[in-house]
Amino acid sequence: MSEKVLMKGNEAIAEAAVTAGCRHYFGYPITPQTEIPEYMSKRMPQVGGVFLQAESEIAAINMVYGAAGAGARVMTSSSSPGISLKQEGISYIAGAELPCLIVNIMRGGPGLGGIQPAQSDYFQATKGGGHGDYHTIVLAPNSVQEMADFTMLGFSLADQYRNPVMLLGDGVIGQMMEPVEIKENNTKPVEKPWAAVGMHGRTKPNIINSLYLKANELEDHNNRLQKKYALIRENEMRWEEIYTKDAKLILVAYGITARIAQSAIDKARENGKKVGLVRPISLWPFPEPPFSRLSKTAKAFLTLELSAGQMIEDVRLATHDAKPVYFYGRTGGMIMTPMEIYQEITRILDGKEDK
Structure with a gap:
């Protein structure tokens, strides 16, 4: 898409994800982000991808875990209460060092709250909403164009650091319409030699795991994660x-x-x-x-x-x-x-x- 077209922020995210090479989407409808799964349900079959409306948000995030573990470029989206339900899965994904894009179009809370826009998921997104010492990279767009641009950037960063990336938008930008250009993809999916896709000539299978029963092994794993997070802090701070x-x-x-x-x-x-x-x-x-x-x-x-x-x-x-x-x-x-x-x-x- 080389010309600017009028799109909702949610639609821009979805089209940008397709352009970025995302071919697997798992999610569940919730206001104010339902246009994302709606759009993906149409686009995924057109590009040979997989769209699946899961039976719950918990199921959706675990499907993301599986697809990411197999090396797929994969995403999910939801709004505040739905993201809360995904937190255990997000912690697992971070612990297993799997790349994926998670979109949260925030609404008011706590609890079910309402369907109007809010920004009250900041702690959940930036401090790690699930258990353990982990981080997601969190990007915050302020326009429909940035919704699209940061979607592509998010996939790239996720692959680069083998880490989940969260696109943290609010209900206003998700629902508002602005001219947007879905730029040519320069973030093609990368080779993932660590993926669990069968032996393919290897002598040992790839194992995707975040379970370490020996305390010293789990500490070593955590220390390795913290070194990665320090590298992200050094290289990926963004502001205007x-x-x-x-x-x-x-x-x-x-x-x-x-x-x-x-x-x-x-x-x-x-x-x-x-x-x-x-x-x-x-x-x-x-x-x-x-x-x-x-x-x-x-x-x-x-x-x-x-x-x-x-x-x-x-x-x-x-x-x-x-x-x-x-x-x-x-x-x-x-x-x-x-x-x-x-x-x-x-x-x-x-x-x-x-x-």
Whole structure:
């Protein structure tokens, strides 16, 4: 697809996955991401792939485990409660070092919550929602174009590091429509000599496993994983900065909230307020360098989230509490407005913030 077409964010993810060589999709419908399995149910048969609507989210993630273990380029998608059900399987996949793409189009919680957009799965995605010391690489798009681009990037990173990658979107971007170009695939599936696909001349079979009954062997496995995560931290931090060079107040936001924040920043700048934005693109690994640098020049930071406050912890860690870190959020599917953010900016810069 070389021309821009009008697509929903969910549809852009699905078409980009097909273009990236994904030929196996396992999932279960849940609002607000159901367009992904719907789209894949049509496209997979057209490209000789496999679409399967599993009987549950738990079944779907374990099918992903099996397909990834056999070397397939595979993905699943869901929304917040469904991702919760997949957590044990995600931990298994990370422990077995299997590449796959997991899409979470977030909705409000906790529990079943509602079907409106939210960003309250940040902890679940970035801190490891399942058991054990593991990480998924987490990418946070803020446009339909990035939904497509990060899908392709996600498959590439998953193969490169033999690690699950999560695309963490919110219900707004999943449902909104924008012009998007599904770019030519430059992330062809790689050879996977470790895959469990039969002997093929080998003297020993490939074994896919995350079970180590001897404590010293499990510790060795964990130490190897931690070395891999350190390498990912070194190489895969991603972020965007807007108006940060002279900013006295740095807004921090991702996903749709970052786009809303840009409108508030434009208004603030028009009124002489020196405000900038850091948009984390990789939520894990969290992009620490801009915060360490800007904490030397900015007076304060304002974290904006569609949650009760989760990313704020990583912002405080990244700034080493060198400057105040304030928070403004909406929950339950409510979306903050540019004017709400502007009012927070004004309160902080005018010294009227809550103590």
